[in-house]
Each structure stands twice: as structure tokens, then as C-alpha cells.
């Protein structure tokens with residue numbers, strides 16, 4: 474289990490907002506680049522990686538497949554189910570010119586594992602929480618550690634009760 478506090482605040486993100494935030498991230502990355510290849514951390518990194526790759530005109534896209542939140546809000550051991558392929562590791566060594574993309578950094582455990590594989594790569598996330606922030610080179614929005622981000626691919630429209638209960 475993680476040492477991070479269990480999040481009790483929520484930060485819901487719509488598709489529109491996510492696209493806007495990822496485009497804003499890409500403007501910053503454009504200044505930090507150029508990048509020859511993107512390594513996206515699945516599955517959450519797949520969506521921002523598609524947007525960033527389109528905007529920065531990057532055609533080489535690799536995945537590193539990692540899961541740690543097996544259960545909603547509960548982090549278990551980090552499992553690397555697929556590492557970074559030889560096209561990236563042999564041609565680009567430590568990862569210079571490579572951009573790593575994920576949807577967010579929370580405790581930083583996932584980021585730490587990928588940074589060990591590609592220490593010279595540039596690490597970007599759309600959202601960051603304070604524990605993970607030092608591991609990221611570029612991000613757009615910081616939320617507090619006790620906030621859970623709800624991504625549009627994990628959510629749907631549903632009824633919300635009024636703030637003041639008991640109305641007719």
C-alpha cells in the first residue's frame with residue numbers, strides 16, 4: 474500500500490478540458506524539444522500521447538506498460554508488464570531526445586521506474602500532485618495530494634444531488 478493520504482477531494486476533467494490542458498502542455502514541450510520519439514506510459518498516457526504526437530509531429534511512439542492502482546485509489550506494487558523496446562533503448566541509449574508522456578504523476582512511483590529506464594529523457598504529465606512533481610520536467614496543472622482526478626475515460630454522466638438537501 475502507498476504512504477500517500479487517501480484522496481477525499483475530487484477534480485473531474487471533461488474530454489474538452491483534457492484536450493485543452495494537453496494542448497497547453499504541448500506548447501511548453503515545443504519549447505523544450507525537439508523530440509524524436511515518444512514513450513507513453515499505458516494506459517493513462519495513451520490519450521495525451523496521441524494529442525502530443527499529433528501537435529509535435531512525432532511519428533515514433535513506444536509504450537511502457539505499467540500498472541499499480543489495481544483497485545480504485547489503492548496503490549499496490551508497480552508491475553512493468555512491457556518494457557521499452559530496443560528501437561528506443563539501443564538507438565537512443567539513455568533517452569536523449571525522447572519524451573515520456575503520462576496523464577498524471579501522483580506519488581511518483583511510476584515515474585521513478587520509467588526514469589530509471591530512460592534517465593536522459595524528458596518526462597511530461599498533464600497533471601501533477603506534490604509528491605510526484607519533482608520527478609516531472611513539464612506539467613500543466615497541480616492538484617493537492619488529497620485530490621483524486623477523474624478522467625473522462627473513467628467516468629460518465631450521472632445524477633448529482635443538490636448541495637442543500639430537503640428541497641421540494
Ligand SMILES: O=P(O)(O)OC[C@H]1O[C@H](OP(=O)(O)OP(=O)(O)O)[C@H](O)[C@@H]1O
Nearest residue numbers: 515516517540541542579580581582583
Ligand atoms: O505517481 P503514481 O502514484 O505512481 O501514480 C500515477 C500513475 O497511476 C495511474 O496509472 P495506473 O497504474 O492506475 O494504470 P492506468 O494508467 O492503466 O490507469 C496514472 O495513469 C499514472 O501512470
Ligand SMILES: O=c1[nH]c(=O)c2nc[nH]c2[nH]1
Nearest residue numbers: 542579620621622623624
Ligand atoms: O484516475 C486516477 N486519478 C488519480 O488521481 C490517480 N492517482 C494515481 N492514479 C490515478 N488515477
Ligand SMILES: [Mg+2]
Nearest residue numbers: 515516517518
Ligand atoms: Mg498509468
